[in-house]
Amino acid sequence: MNDHETTEPGQTGHGAALVPAAADGQETLPASLVTDPDHFANPGLPPHVHRxxxxxxxxxxxxxxxxxxxxxxxxxxxxxxxxxxxxxxxxxxxxxxxxxxxxxxxxxxxxxxxxxxxxxxxxxxxxxxxxxxxxEMVEERHAQASTLExxxxxxxxxxxxxxxxxxxxxxxxxxxxxxxxxxxxxxxxxxxxxxLGPVNVEELKHTIWDPKDNGGKPIRLMRDPEMTPIRLDEVTNGSVFHVMPETLQKYLDEGKGVLEAKAKAAVILMRLDPDLITVPKARDWGVDGVLAYSKICTHVGCAVGLYEQQTHHLLCPCHQSTFDVTQDCKVIFGPARRPLPQLKITVDDAGYLVAPQGFMEPVGPSFWERAR
CATH class of the missing domain: 1.20.58 (Methane Monooxygenase Hydroxylase; Chain G, domain 1)
Structure with missing residues (x-):
């Protein structure tokens, strides 16, 4: 501070018009910078440019x-x-x-x-x-309620x-x-x-796992997408296979209807200890602990492709519906309302896994079968 400048108690600055300091000692703005918050200068509108x-x-x-x-x-x-x-x-x-x-x-x-x-x-x-x-138009704010005028x-x-x-x-x-x-x-x-309509429910129930599509003969389970057959001894404990029916090859060769056929026929195959399977029907429809279930979630049709080997749970990644393989894919969590349909499998004379019959219930979302 210069020798000729003085400051009165409670004031700050260097000779300018000052505002008394606050009671707590904090400095405040100079009076020249304090404005009335209810009045602002109208900047006006820019000149209108004609097009x-x-x-x-x-x-x-x-x-x-x-x-x-x-x-x-x-x-x-x-x-x-x-x-x-x-x-x-x-x-x-x-x-x-x-x-x-x-x-x-x-x-x-x-x-x-x-x-x-x-x-x-x-x-x-x-x-x-x-x-x-x-x-350009300007509309001033006013009360919400309006008069008739x-x-x-x-x-x-x-x-x-x-x-x-x-x-x-x-x-x-x-x-x-x-x-x-x-x-x-x-x-x-x-x-x-x-x-979207009309919908033929019977057509939705039918999949290409039906032996009628294979001349009445059992249908081999094929790796997806390699389309190679699966032997029973190739399915080890805890392993998982994504499976399609052998009848899909006809659609692949013709190049049409492939997506429609795969959408309903997708199957997931896994192997676990037969003693862990608590439902007799599920055990009987499998082979030495090898089970096959529809891969299409019964909630909205997402692909159930996540298998937890330790808990033997199948998880749908879309909405977290969880199915217990040891209980015939019973729903134990999530929005799905019925188990995944099981595909009955056996072994042919060459040791390959085959399906002697198609699904006995509709695959996919439960609204195809509203009573359940």
Whole structure:
């Protein structure tokens, strides 16, 4: 502090207008920096910049045509979706670099639907950027409750907003937008009506483990995805195999219906001490402690692929439904409401594991069989 500067008790600073220090000795701000919190300087609005379409009718018409073109292209892609849904065969595929072989219908449906909604979006954005009102507006906060006059004013404001979009003045945009949105709703209805129903419950119950699909002969258990047969002596205590039926090979050779067949036929095979199996039926349907169960969770159909060797529990990773293999895959935890269906297995003359019959109950989610 300089010799000519003095400070009164309770004040701080170097000769400036000061505010008394707080009672606890903490310094406070100078009086020149203290402002009234109820009043702030109004910064105002920046100068409004007019767009080309605001002053030039030709530019406005050009923007209108551009927006309508985007909506029109959206309608075209929606029509491509609808035609492709019926015209492209389910088995048609092509090679996609970096991905592999893909179903032609899936790719076309995805791209056409994506472009349809994308064009509606960018058309709406271009419409707002070029033709809708962009005048800056300020609305002061006020009490939540409104009077009748204020409500009427709000309705008038909405009507003014609709008018500012110029949708009534530009029928080309109005009708092209209506057509794009109207057509875009058709694929959604088509997916619901054509893909989700009606449901044939008997078809859902049938799997390719049925010996009828193999000329009445027992079906060999095959490693997935190698599709090689499994010998009984290859299944050691605590080991786990992911299994598909031998009849799947026909679908693989033909290249169609593979995913549908695998979705219901997936099986998990494991071996444990036969003395640990507490349910006689489960023991009888296995071979020397080797048991086969559906891999499809009875909750919502996820793949039950996690086997705890020490506890002999099967765990569904989706919602943690847990099945006890020693109790015929009884549900001991989680949202599943019934055990995993067991596949009866035996050994053929060559020592390979085979299934002499299909599943005796529906595989997958319990809603296929509501009474249980």
């Amino acid at each position: 080309a379409a605001d002053d030039n009718p030709a530019a406005a018409r050009r923007a209108e045509r551009q927006v309508a073109t985007m909506f029109g292209l959206s309608m075209l892609f929606t029509l491509v979706f609808l035609v492709s849904y019926f015209a492209i065969p389910d088995e048609a595929t092509f090679f996609l670099p970096g991905i592999g072989r893909a179903k032609t219908q899936n790719v076309v449906l995805g791209l056409s639907l994506g472009f349809a909604i994308f064009l509606i979006g960018i058309g709406a954005v271009h419409w707002a950027k070029t033709l809708m009102s962009d005048v 204020q409500r009427a004013k709000a309705v008038a404001t909405v009507n003014e907003g609709v008018a500012s979009t110029q949708v009534n003045r530009r029928p080309l945009i109005k009708y092209s937008l209506g057509g794009a949105l109207g057509l875009f709703a058709l694929p959604l209805g088509l997916q619901v009506a054509g893909s």
